[in-house]
Amino acid sequence: MNKAQGVSEFKSTVSMSSDDVPTIDMRVTPEGSLEILSQLEVNALLDSTATGLYKMYRRCSLAVLNSGNYTDDAREVFETFRNFEIRLVQQDRGVKLELKNAPAGAFVDGKMIRGIRELLFAVLRDIVYVHNEVKAGKFDLEDSSHITSAIFHILRNARVLRAQCEPNIVVCWGGHAVSREEYDYSKLVGYEMGLRLMDVCTGCGPGAMKGPMKGATIGHSKQRVKRGRYIGITEPGIIAAESPNPIVNKLLIMPDMEKRLEAFVRFGHGIVVFPGGVGTAEEILYLLGILLHPNNVLRPFPLVFTGPAGSESYFQEIDAFIGSALGPEAQRLYSIIIDDPAQVAREMRAGMQHVHDYRIATKDAFYFNWLLHIEKDFQQPFEPTHETMRALKLHRNIEKLQLAAELRLAFSGLVAGNVKEDGVSAVEEHGLDSLLRAFVSQNRMKLRQETYRPCYRLVG
Numbered sequence: 001m002n003k004a005q006g007v008s009e010f011k012s013t014v015s016m017s018s019d020d021v022p023t024i025d026m027r028v029t030p031e032g033s034l035e036i037l038s039q040l041e042v043n044a045l046l047d048s049t050a051t052g053l054y055k056m057y058r059r060c061s062l063a064v065l066n067s068g069n070y071t072d073d074a075r076e077v078f079e080t081f082r083n084f085e086i087r088l089v090q091q092d093r094g095v096k097l098e099l100k101n102a103p104a105g106a107f108v109d110g111k112m113i114r115g116i117r118e119l120l121f122a123v124l125r126d127i128v129y130v131h132n133e134v135k136a137g138k139f140d141l142e143d144s145s146h147i148t149s150a151i152f153h154i155l156r157n158a159r160v161l162r163a164q165c166e167p168n169i170v171v172c173w174g175g176h177a178v179s180r181e182e183y184d185y186s187k188l189v190g191y192e193m194g195l196r197l198m199d200v201c202t203g204c205g206p207g208a209m210k211g212p213m214k215g216a217t218i219g220h221s222k223q224r225v226k227r228g229r230y231i232g233i234t235e236p237g238i239i240a241a242e243s244p245n246p247i248v249n250k251l252l253i254m255p256d257m258e259k260r261l262e263a264f265v266r267f268g269h270g271i272v273v274f275p276g277g278v279g280t281a282e283e284i285l286y287l288l289g290i291l292l293h294p295n296n297v298l299r300p301f302p303l304v305f306t307g308p309a310g311s312e313s314y315f316q317e318i319d320a321f322i323g324s325a326l327g328p329e330a331q332r333l334y335s336i337i338i339d340d341p342a343q344v345a346r347e348m349r350a351g352m353q354h355v356h357d358y359r360i361a362t363k364d365a366f367y368f369n370w371l372l373h374i375e376k377d378f379q380q381p382f383e384p385t386h387e388t389m390r391a392l393k394l395h396r397n398i399e400k401l402q403l404a405a406e407l408r409l410a411f412s413g414l415v416a417g418n419v420k421e422d423g424v425s426a427v428e429e430h431g432l433d434s435l436l437r438a439f440v441s442q443n444r445m446k447l448r449q450e451t452y453r454p455c456y457r458l459v460g
Helices: 039-046 053-065 074-080 114-138 144-157 180-195 207-222 257-267 278-291 312-326 341-362 386-390 400-419 421-430 434-441
Strands: 013-016 022-028 085-091 094-103 169-173 199-202 230-234 250-253 270-273 303-307 335-338
Touching (some): 053 094, 169 207, 169 257, 169 278, 257 278, 270 341, 303 312
Parallel strands (some): 230 250
Antiparallel strands (some): 013 022
16 A cells, blocks of 8 residues: 555545535545554544544544535534544554545545545544543643643644744634635735745634635745644534635644633734634634733733725724723734735734744743733633523623633634534524624624524623
8 A cells, every 4th residue: 555645455435425425435544643542542432422532533534524615514514424434443553544425525536635634633633632631630620730731732742832943823813704805815914924934823714714824835935935834723613614724734623612722822922813703703802811911911922903905894893892891901912904914924023023032031932832821711611501601791890801701701602603513503592692693794604594583682
């Protein structure tokens, strides 16, 4: 077998799903990622009755194999490929994956696309590691410092931490369902950052997550950067609605949304925010809540909101909401740049220098922002239900840090109602808030109009 190309041990079989979608059966081998698993690891992964681990693994694997098919309806994906199966084959020479009824788009001439194969084994790597090392008692996930250490260990196990690299990672946030103008603009920003030798980290999906990566590949190519990094960080609840885009060459699957968000701010050196919907609003509130903490006031963290001409009103609304809810001190933490990709990149590059100097002065690592203070309220997983959403303290009689945390949770619930399978079902059953309607009217959400029924109202 030609291992470098991931050829199957037996001839692939092409068939059609019940929805007339072509599927393929194949056995594939890993490449430089988790070639060996213990029998206990294999058994735990396949024993769905004991741990539920197989269901998560299957869902994440299917999302990777569905890369490039940009539907944001997770239920549609799972229904279309409801007969998909993935099994581990343990052999003396190492582990292999046996796929049944896999999306045919992941293959070319009977061979799995190499990039998809790499990401497929990244799924296996992270899910096995989180189950055996993070959730098995090695870390006290009720302790803030242990949560941060767990995130560090996941990143280190994935080999994305580079000790000798100076700060150059720009995290890009923005919507997966942006307009064509907004997508093209995000590519231009990525191109300008690539010319300035910066790498890109996003949520790994389409839209404003793909655009900066795609632009950066051209900038890197012009500068003859041969090892450009396009890192995607996701979590099991959203990966099916935001399948990894084809540019991603490093994929990380964090255990939950909160650890995903912390990974962004610990791993990245600056953040660019493009227009988006509720998920982008959640990310903004999460970061501002952290940066507002007194322990982080002097810590440099470049943050730019940007979009093409015509997106002024979007950022005006975001800025006004932040000013009203969190005050002018929060507004001073970011700049807004409209229709100037080169200026965004220049500001990020200048910010990287400040980060570099500060990390040197404080003896903090370049590759992981250990000294950034994050309150436990921003680290605990939040399960959005109508009951937990109703219990949120959304009023002005609390400190701004707590209000930022509560607002972040409110938007986390809206994210669940937009892209997570369980959340979408709950919204269709129980109704939708008027704020969600506003995002729908801007075409920044994909819930079906006929399912909208308000379930509560906003009061002043």
